Amino acid sequence: MCYCVESCVQKHIQAQVPVMLKPGYVVSHVNLEGCGDGPLGLTASNPAFRVELDGTIQTVFVTMVPKDGLFFWITVQDRKDHRWNVDVSLSSTGQVPNNAVLKRSKRRWSPPPFGIMENGKGPFPKEMDRIASDTSVNYSLYYEIKGPGVTLPPVGLFSVVPNTGMLKVHGPVDREQYPQIVFTAYAYNTLTHAQTDEPLPITVLIEDENDNAPQFSGPMDFTVQEQSPMSTVIGKVTATDKDEPDTIRTKIKYTLKGSTDLFRIDPYSGVMSAATNTLDRETQEKYFVVVEIRDMGGAPDGLSNTGTATVSLTDINDNPPIFSQSMIKGNVPENKADVLVARIGVNDKDLKNTPNWKAVYEITKGNESGNFMIKTDPVTNEGLLYVIKPLDYEKEQTVKLEVMARNEAPLVGSSLNWQKVPVEITVEDVDEGPEFSAPILQLKVKENVPNGTIIGTYTATDPETKSSKDIIYYKLNDPGSWINVMSNTGELKTAMTIDRESPLVSNNMYNITVKAVDKSQKSGTGTVMILIEDVNDNIPVVNGSGLFMCNKGAKQALLINATDLDQKPYSDPFSFELVKPNDGKWRLRDQKATSVMLEPTGDLPNDIYKVPILVKDLQGFGKEQTLSVRLCECTSGGVCAASKLSTALGVWGILAMLLGLLLLLLLCLLCILVCSTKGDKLPMADDDSPGGMLLKSNLEAPGDEVKDVLILLPTSGADVMDSSKEGGYIDHSFGQKHTFGEGMYHNNMQGFLTNTLSSGQYSTGMYGNSFKKHSAMSTMDGLQENRKMLSKKLVYFREEADTRFADDILRPYGFEGVGSPAGSVGCCSILGEDESLDFLDSLGPKFKTLADVCTTKSQRGGK
Incomplete structure (x- = not known):
């Protein structure tokens, strides 16, 4: 491998470039074809240039190319940290861009940047390279260096041999702390100690080595819904490396060390996803997945770290409530209401106290008459079945119901349906009291009927025997003591005058309550609603108190109102008439249904006048009434002024x-x-x-x-x-x-x-x-x-x-x-x-x- 890489990279690169190179200018290209599959590290010794991973050489900042050319080298590094140098020679074509400014510069000593490996091994000091000024041909020189790494932190890292210009390094240096160090070199005449040249910045590049393992930098807790489809993104694992960016030493590979049948992770992006669609919260709620991160692109010799990612499954309503019994039975006495009949239990695997777990019960059959009601116990999640309307044993001894249980949330991700259970309620027989023929009996009667008049009969029967024998009747409530109840027959007779206009009557209705007691002292009650029909027993009455009239000559008038407690057609419209003989001082006008205007026929002195008037209802029923009308001087408020008695x-x-x-x-x-x-x-x-x-x-x-x-x-x-x-x-x-x-x-x-x-x-x-x-x-x-x-x-x-x-x-x-x-x-x-x-x-x-x-x-x- 080493031989292959070393042989595939050319040894020298020569290129002609303009005198002034702008940032981003492509100088040349390092041919890396045939160098294997492994990534290579490329580093330029001159900081004015950078090398891309594909071998492209570009200018970083504006650079002037001297007439005698510009020289630097490129270091190529493979996975095993073997290195080779490619020499680069740039010669000027003599052409200057149109927007460039030509400057004549004094020839200077210009050594290339030096490079040292970080964390270098001893023994120290080590020689790096030699610096020399062009004036050394004419003068005897000595050299000094100052700045970072010499007189500034890191102090004492570099030194120079004054007579020879040999630079030395005195210890290891960490690239992550000092990526490069730039200090200044000075050349002095040995005899005159005068500077023979301008100070020269010396750049020392600290070449990176893979000395930092990657570290996790993001959250490691993720959630995903149970039964999510395959490839559902769960989250992203992130990591960082302190080594030089954009190099093979900082290229991180992500690998799962367990649960690979449930989860997967992208090796270079760190995105974690589901590897199955069968994740079940009811089987396992949390998963702990070990993730490894390794630099050098995952190479075996790369540095690595491991961490644990927690994947929590969120619940969905994929489990319906299941009844704990296949049949529910209960007993209830007849004639009882608001009684708990049965507690119906269910089991639900979904997350407790969530809408996926909370049960809602419904009576689907057998409750057509509305005798039952069911609700949920919020603590136990059981269904509480109540009787809200009494049951009658004589009519029905057994009641069969069907109850369905569902959740507050809809059912998803399951092939099951809401469950139902049969419920059987046994009605227990109870010795009951008498029952009236109707809970409420309505009767009609005219007011003022003679005492002792029979207005109706209200009887009761025994539910067991269906007979009215041996039943005694009592009156429980009669506000005006108007009605007598015959104890043996249940007949209702008037005991006092029935008055529709009494305050005991509301909306023409008068109610009494009757109690029936059988021989076993069981009792029942009923209500009799008596509708009282009106008769013409009241005459129209004129409001004759406090009547006064302000004396304004013959122009004043007084409104006279009359009321009749009877209803129509025994009340208004009324007829008003002044009773004769009349002295002619008064007259009536503008007669309405219940009122008339009274006015004097001429000017009258202030005094109190007695005015007789006859008021009749629609049936001509009425009598003469005398009004006392005071004629007086009024104040600005419209009331009579006080009389001056002393005068x-x-x-x-x-x-x-x-x-x-x-x-x-x-x-x-x-x-x-x-x-x-x-x-x-x-x-x-x-x-x-x-x-x-x-x-x-x-x-x-x-x-x-x-x-x-x-x-x-x-x-x-x-x-x-x-x-x-x-x-x-x-x-x-x-x-x-x-x-x-x-x-x-x-x-x-x-x-x-x-x-x-x-x-x-x-x-x-x-x-x-x-x-x-x-x-x-x-x-x-x-x-x-x-x-x-x-x-x-x-x-x-x-x-x-x-x-x-x-x-x-x-x-x-x-x-x-x-x-x-x-x-x-x-x-x-x-x-x-x-x-x-x-x-x-x-x-x-x-x-x-x-x-x-x-x-x-x-x-x-x-x-």
């Missing part, structure tokens, strides 16, 4: 209101005293005031005179304490103590009433010490003020005696002892008209309250 009442109206208020006050006080049966005894201490003396009395109840009448004393006998002083005062009119702010005020209702009634006009005095002049108050304000005072008094008198102040209560007293100027308290009730009460002026303030109670109205000069 309309006048003096006599005000006096009448005040008199009524006074009578109401006296009535309240009288009721309080009459209702009081016992008063607490109040010890009263004498004060410094001159006058009479009060004695303790054992009388528990008020005297007859006090019960009969309660008259107030004039204000002249009332003591008023200065409100500027601290403390309080006694209200002798009502026996109440008041505090207002920091001072006191006197609630002198009697004085206000006396002055008002006597003078016939508003007084300028103080009322209740509220600091308001009566002349400045309207009638309504005065009434409201009086009402407030009365409310306070009444609330006070409703309180228990223990919670009041002792000296603010009217107390009953008995005999007062001997020596009192007034004599007995009871004498107050028999004093004559002409008898004087001047002696009361000398009594103390505590006795005056009692005197106020005992004095009659005539003695006070009341009118």
Whole structure:
């Protein structure tokens, strides 16, 4: 082989080229025909040129060809790393391209690039080649080198013998780290140490050797659907090699080391595909395939690596669910609903909890009446068969069904079909209660039929005996107690008046529930729906409340609406008619089915008017009704304005209101005293005031005179304490103590009433010490003020005696002892008209309250 390759490659190549070579210019061709089947490595020593695998020599960058020619060599390397050199000589034709620029360059020393093998073996240092300058003919020279590999990393790799120019390498170098090293050589005159020539770049090419095994660089996990067709692409295995690209040392071959009957791989692209169409996930879900990668095109002496590719099969629905039993049996009692009858199990080899595995059940036969329902248990994937409508043993003792199981996903890749299984359900006999002839009985009846009217019969039978004997009927539900159920016969009779317009009736229907019980105490229920037919038992009614009309002369009108609870033809359209005799102030117009417009015939003053009107239904059934219509001035909002009562009442109206208020006050006080049966005894201490003396009395109840009448004393006998002083005062009119702010005020209702009634006009005095002049108050304000005072008094008198102040209560007293100027308290009730009460002026303030109670109205000069 070595002899053949060495003999097939020519030793020399000569070519004439232009002075300037552009990049990509084809210089010549290395003839590799007859050199065997194995790939060869071709490398140019001059970096300005490259050699393709087919032997074509091309220019890499712009290169000038000297007049004396350009020389380099090409290294040929076979699989066994044997090498031969082909010398290449390029001579210039003297022609320059039109776009080239001719330059005259100084002749220089120009040694060719040097090449060394990476990872070279020792001993070191080794001589590489010699450099020499053209000026060495005229001068004695010495040489120096600087740059990468010398003074820069990798430092100390190269050196030069100064006097001879011999280059040496001092150790191995890795091409993958330094593909080439370019350093600079300098030539100096030995005597003057001056440079005799320009610095020369020296290129050292590191020639590659196969010292790196290929490595996997891509994912090694692949998926493919089960039962995929043959040659289905599964994935691509990728690998890289650090050696020189595009050479035999980086040409990788892929090989499977196992499972070759199921998978295959392209040797140079690494694409893996299925070698069969029988991949079955249910047989094996994952495959682990060993892949070998080897450089040198797979040559035995190439470097290699192995890795494991994982091929996972994805599931398809190629297995239908298979029933675990060939026959399903179950039992269910009759008349039972929502009962689980049977659990139907299946087996499915497809991937669990996927649509390929989840079962869907269907009853294909025997469920025409809809008694059964089947659904899937999401955990166990079983079919759950339920009875949703009760079965009747007397009608059917055995029910036969057929159930089919399928998957959520369609069935593919299988010759099988969806499976079916027979199901047999046995109905168990149960002693049943009576059954009504119909679950719901509908009857018709007119409203207001007489009590005791038979409207129908509702009976039941025993399912076993088909007889109604010994069955008792009861009424379970009757909202209005309108119907009686005869216990032995099931007859339905009216018990009360049936009213269609009752709120118990909905859409003219009234329902009752009936229960039937046999002798074994089994029962059944039924519903009776009574359709109530209407009769004309209601008249049209006019809505006559809150009617008002804004006074706009004869142009205003009022809409009158009427309603009738009956249905047609016993209701609208209504007829409206003003009842005679009519004073001619009103008339009707624009009559509708249920309404009419009422308007005055002329201008009317503001007032409340009574308008009689006759409204009849379609059957002429109706009666006269009186409307109360208020004619008033309206506000901008369309409602009646408030009346000004204070200006309309006048003096006599005000006096009448005040008199009524006074009578109401006296009535309240009288009721309080009459209702009081016992008063607490109040010890009263004498004060410094001159006058009479009060004695303790054992009388528990008020005297007859006090019960009969309660008259107030004039204000002249009332003591008023200065409100500027601290403390309080006694209200002798009502026996109440008041505090207002920091001072006191006197609630002198009697004085206000006396002055008002006597003078016939508003007084300028103080009322209740509220600091308001009566002349400045309207009638309504005065009434409201009086009402407030009365409310306070009444609330006070409703309180228990223990919670009041002792000296603010009217107390009953008995005999007062001997020596009192007034004599007995009871004498107050028999004093004559002409008898004087001047002696009361000398009594103390505590006795005056009692005197106020005992004095009659005539003695006070009341009118």
